[in-house]
């Protein structure tokens with residue numbers, strides 16, 4: 001390989017880059033997340049978090065819980081049933097359903113470790129592997145021990161559940177080399 005050959009991402013890096021690209025579309029006042037569902041090395045759907053189709057965006061006040069996240073109304077880990085935002089992983093799986101793509105045996109690449117809800121839904125959708133970039137822990141609460149145990153039970157059902165990495169310098173290089181136009 002010559003010194004100026006472009007950096008070619010591995011397949012895993014490629015899918016993680018696509019999840020990061022999906023994340024740029026996220027519209028949620030909370031953490032922004034992007035996800036892709038991959039089957040037989042082909043992307044079958046993408047998702048990012050935000051309010052359901054046709055509803056006002058989270059950034060426009062569409063989500064009551066997100067709009068009040070800085071207040072004391074909803075302490076961390078509380079009031080999730082009031083959150084109207086659909087998670088990136090849910091959106092990716094639901095987009096596959098909308099357009100008739102089977103998720104059976106598929107792999108999920110997501111920018112953040114899935115929450116409890118997304119984990120159980122991924123299992124139920126037949127996903128067998130999950131790779132996530134950034135760690136996430138549920139907020140501590142009185143049911144923390146039970147939650148952790150149930151989370152662990154769910155994740156043990158996946159063939160792969162692993163934190164993935166793209167080194168910052170490598171990510172920067174992959175993106176820096178990608179420019180529109182034909183200049184060398």
Ligand SMILES: [Zn+2]
Pocket residue numbers: 027028029030050058063066085
């Ligand atoms: Zn939101």
Ligand SMILES: [Zn+2]
Pocket residue numbers: 087088089114115116117118119
């Ligand atoms: Zn989630």
